[in-house]
Amino acid sequence: MNIQDYLNKLGQSARIASRSMSATTRGDKDKALEAIATELIVAKDQLLDANQRDIQAAIENGIESALLDRLELNQARIEAMAEGCRQVAALPDPVGEISELSYRPSGIQVGRMRVPLGVIGIVYESRPNVTIDAAALCLKSGNATILRGGSEAIHSNRAIAEIIAQSLASSGLNPHSIQLVETTDREAVGQMISMPEYIDVIIPRGGKGLIERISNNAKVPVIKHLDGICHVYLDAEADLKKAFDIAINSKTHRYGVCNAMETLLVHQALASELLPNLASKYSSLDVELRGCPKTVDILADFTVGQATEEDWQTEYLAPILSIRVVEDYQQAVDHIQQYSSAHTESIVTENITTGRKFLAEVDSSSVMVNASTRFADGFEYGLGAEIGISTDKLHARGPVGLEGLTSQKYVVLGDGHIR
Amino acid sequence: MNIQDYLNKLGQSARIASRSMSATTRGDKDKALEAIATELIVAKDQLLDANQRDIQAAIENGIESALLDRLELNQARIEAMAEGCRQVAALPDPVGEISELSYRPSGIQVGRMRVPLGVIGIVYESRPNVTIDAAALCLKSGNATILRGGSEAIHSNRAIAEIIAQSLASSGLNPHSIQLVETTDREAVGQMISMPEYIDVIIPRGGKGLIERISNNAKVPVIKHLDGICHVYLDAEADLKKAFDIAINSKTHRYGVCNAMETLLVHQALASELLPNLASKYSSLDVELRGCPKTVDILADFTVGQATEEDWQTEYLAPILSIRVVEDYQQAVDHIQQYSSAHTESIVTENITTGRKFLAEVDSSSVMVNASTRFADGFEYGLGAEIGISTDKLHARGPVGLEGLTSQKYVVLGDGHIR
Numbered sequence: 001m002n003i004q005d006y007l008n009k010l011g012q013s014a015r016i017a018s019r020s021m022s023a024t025t026r027g028d029k030d031k032a033l034e035a036i037a038t039e040l041i042v043a044k045d046q047l048l049d050a051n052q053r054d055i056q057a058a059i060e061n062g063i064e065s066a067l068l069d070r071l072e073l074n075q076a077r078i079e080a081m082a083e084g085c086r087q088v089a090a091l092p093d094p095v096g097e098i099s100e101l102s103y104r105p106s107g108i109q110v111g112r113m114r115v116p117l118g119v120i121g122i123v124y125e126s127r128p129n130v131t132i133d134a135a136a137l138c139l140k141s142g143n144a145t146i147l148r149g150g151s152e153a154i155h156s157n158r159a160i161a162e163i164i165a166q167s168l169a170s171s172g173l174n175p176h177s178i179q180l181v182e183t184t185d186r187e188a189v190g191q192m193i194s195m196p197e198y199i200d201v202i203i204p205r206g207g208k209g210l211i212e213r214i215s216n217n218a219k220v221p222v223i224k225h226l227d228g229i230c231h232v233y234l235d236a237e238a239d240l241k242k243a244f245d246i247a248i249n250s251k252t253h254r255y256g257v258c259n260a261m262e263t264l265l266v267h268q269a270l271a272s273e274l275l276p277n278l279a280s281k282y283s284s285l286d287v288e289l290r291g292c293p294k295t296v297d298i299l300a301d302f303t304v305g306q307a308t309e310e311d312w313q314t315e316y317l318a319p320i321l322s323i324r325v326v327e328d329y330q331q332a333v334d335h336i337q338q339y340s341s342a343h344t345e346s347i348v349t350e351n352i353t354t355g356r357k358f359l360a361e362v363d364s365s366s367v368m369v370n371a372s373t374r375f376a377d378g379f380e381y382g383l384g385a386e387i388g389i390s391t392d393k394l395h396a397r398g399p400v401g402l403e404g405l406t407s408q409k410y411v412v413l414g415d416g417h418i419r
Numbered sequence: 420m421n422i423q424d425y426l427n428k429l430g431q432s433a434r435i436a437s438r439s440m441s442a443t444t445r446g447d448k449d450k451a452l453e454a455i456a457t458e459l460i461v462a463k464d465q466l467l468d469a470n471q472r473d474i475q476a477a478i479e480n481g482i483e484s485a486l487l488d489r490l491e492l493n494q495a496r497i498e499a500m501a502e503g504c505r506q507v508a509a510l511p512d513p514v515g516e517i518s519e520l521s522y523r524p525s526g527i528q529v530g531r532m533r534v535p536l537g538v539i540g541i542v543y544e545s546r547p548n549v550t551i552d553a554a555a556l557c558l559k560s561g562n563a564t565i566l567r568g569g570s571e572a573i574h575s576n577r578a579i580a581e582i583i584a585q586s587l588a589s590s591g592l593n594p595h596s597i598q599l600v601e602t603t604d605r606e607a608v609g610q611m612i613s614m615p616e617y618i619d620v621i622i623p624r625g626g627k628g629l630i631e632r633i634s635n636n637a638k639v640p641v642i643k644h645l646d647g648i649c650h651v652y653l654d655a656e657a658d659l660k661k662a663f664d665i666a667i668n669s670k671t672h673r674y675g676v677c678n679a680m681e682t683l684l685v686h687q688a689l690a691s692e693l694l695p696n697l698a699s700k701y702s703s704l705d706v707e708l709r710g711c712p713k714t715v716d717i718l719a720d721f722t723v724g725q726a727t728e729e730d731w732q733t734e735y736l737a738p739i740l741s742i743r744v745v746e747d748y749q750q751a752v753d754h755i756q757q758y759s760s761a762h763t764e765s766i767v768t769e770n771i772t773t774g775r776k777f778l779a780e781v782d783s784s785s786v787m788v789n790a791s792t793r794f795a796d797g798f799e800y801g802l803g804a805e806i807g808i809s810t811d812k813l814h815a816r817g818p819v820g821l822e823g824l825t826s827q828k829y830v831v832l833g834d835g836h837i838r
Contacts, residue, residue, distance in 0.1 A: 019756065023780055096779060102801075108790050110800050113778065117812050200812050221640070221813045242835030249837035337438065346831075359532065359830050360515060361442055371527050371833030380838075381529050381829065382521075393536050393619050394640045395814040398829040410800065410817040411778050412765075414790030416661030418668035419799075 011198025430617025
């Protein structure tokens with residue numbers, strides 16, 4: 001069977017499965033999630049064996065150590081995957097929720113019912129635990145799923161897919177409600193994103209290159225997360241302790257994450273007092289600093305590079321920080337409008353009017369007052385789990401949990417009403 | 420200036436205008452809408468003159484009479500356009516609404532704020548009143564708009580655009596917040612749907628051909644409304660009076676509308692009793708009937724054509740109805756799943772379990788129990804006005820009002836909170 005026929009077959013099966021999935025009760029979905037969690041632990045030796053085959057192949061191919069770490073499974077990671085399934089089982093079921101049901105002057109009652117999107121295609125890179133995370137969220141939200149993982153993780157993913165298939169079968173769910181693309185042929189992704197008749201939405205998870213390639217060519221709607229060039233602005237009326245804590249935490253709590261601060265904007269009124277303290281702390285944590293001319297002046301006692309135009313446009317994902325001293329609030333917001341990737345921005349200020357303006361004017365998926373950008377996360381927001389963070393404007397924006405995997409249709413109740 | 424440069428210029432101006440529009444207060448937006456309403460009446464003679472030029476050209480080009488009717492403006496239609504602006508002004512402003520604001524265990528407060536989408540491109544066909552309808556809804560929802568009307572209406576649209584421009588200027592709003600594409604070159608649409616850097620979403624309004632062409636080629640997200648192949652299913656446990664009224668009203672209240680019924684499904688248990696009464700009424704209203712073999716048998720005393728496979732797939736938008744007798748509920752739902760365009764379906768039944776199943780299982784933008792499909796409409800649902808009816812699953816589904824022209828971002832309030 002060629003790739004196109006193979007993907008069409010998966011798509012047709014998924015479409016059929018999505019119909020029964022949408023009507024599956026919460027109890028049955030939770031039972032299947034518990035079964036997956038149990039089976040992951042039962043079959044963990046086979047899973048570790050399969051993972052070792054991927055690891056060996058990766059080492060032979062000279063893979064980078066960071067990628068190798070993402071690829072690797074161990075006892076703790078498998079337990080975390082199982083625990084993740086149980087956490088999703090414990091979340092409320094969004095499907096079928098009817099809201100805003102009210103009577104209209106005509107006498108009909110109109111409301112909105114939350115329903116699954118249908119079939120979700122997930123395209124991701126090396127981490128095999130995404131296979132379980134994505135499958136669990138899509139299952140709980142009543143969708144059918146087609147998973148396409150990275151070729152480096154193919155043996156691990158096949159082992160996980162088998163665990164899922166057994167659990168679906170033992171729970172009486174349609175075995176095609178979660179399917180793995182078993183081929184590593186790159187053409188498979190091109191076919192997945194070209195079949196709107198079978199897939200309702202594609203969610204790519206991975207590097208910017210993957211996501212751009214998919215977005216530019218997809219014939220299916222894409223919920224995408226591009227980069228996170230996040231800013232913190234320390235306003236003239238910032239509390240200095242809060243400013244210090246948030247500037248340090250937003251950058252240094254973790255470096256390789258999309259909600260880490262990449263550029264710090266400091267109002268000129270507090271730059272001379274605050275920047276040396278910050279620079280001292282950043283230096284002690286080995287964070288490389290790149291500043292605008294004023295920053296370089298103020299931090300003459302520190303090693304600070306000259307920030308270039310490219311720095312303002314860069315998501316470092318590393319212990320590097322660009323710093324700009326701004327004249328006023330407006331210059332800070334203008335900088336954000338020009339360079340932000342619309343992921344997360346935070347202002348530190350004690351002035352309520354400035355804080356309200358920032359919340360209204362900054363057009364990012366998360367906008368914060370007096371909080372670290374590191375809070376931009378599905379767990380921290382109470383979504384229970386997230387399948388990604390959307391920097392799109394349509395449909396889901398910011399962390400995407402179960403609700404983002406559903407839509408709302410209108411329901412109308414009458415008693416023989418006509419117009 | 421070539422088309423590409425011209426559209427890029429409109430796009431850049433719209434992007435800048437969208438920033439000030441998103442922060443424009445409700446009072447200022449409503450004042451601008453009132454100004455447009457007033458100016459439409461003041462300048463109605465110039466508008467009627469411009470419209471006459473379109474009408475003359477259309478007649479010379481031998482346009483169909485239905486299209487000519489859509490193109491024509493008169494005193495009453497201009498007054499209706501002005502009244503539409505005032506109605507939109509009276510609607511609540513969705514922008515800035517913060518919902519679900521609650522404390523998380525970490526101490527941060529997380530909520531969602533409703534914000535404009537940014538820049539909306541509207542591509543539509545001959546009706547010049549769409550220019551005002553779309554402009555009013557986009558303005559009220561805080562978006563900037565680029566309007567591309569049909570070439571037959573270019574003089575009318577230019578006159579309306581001038582009225583809008585004057586009203587924006589006199590209200591102190593950015594004059595680029597509503598812009599008309601002044602060229603009739605078809606290439607302009609191709610360029611509009613290819614500039615995601617300037618346009619956040621495209622809403623096509625018009626025939627299926629236009630919408631398919633745009634959806635297939637757009638690099639910008641599209642909120643689309645394809646066809647409305649709407650079904651009414653008369654269940655075995657239907658109340659016969661309600662069944663009769665809804666079957667007649669859904670088909671005959673208006674023929675050329677997307678929420679009119681195109682196929683009637685009748686449970687075999689009541690077909691013999693109900694169908695002759697219905698056929699008699701349909702015949703008196705000159706509705707042509709096309710039936711499955713059982714329908715033809717039961718209606719042997721009437722003129723009923725044999726429904727073909729193509730009939731089940733057709734949106735007639737005309738006094739034609741296809742009828743199928745089904746064996747049971749499941750066959751009705753299967754028929755709907757196979758042939759529906761996912762716009763609107765209604766069941767007539769007194770059985771609450773069957774009604775609840777239908778609401779849950781039918782995957783259409785509006786699903787009804789004991790009500791005419793003709794209720795699927797923004798005004799009837801209480802949205803105040805609608806820019807179209809979405810048959811998409813992502814973002815807005817069903818009638819799209821002001822809320823569908825906005826998205827929600829996360830807002831986080833802290834007091835120096837760090838992770």
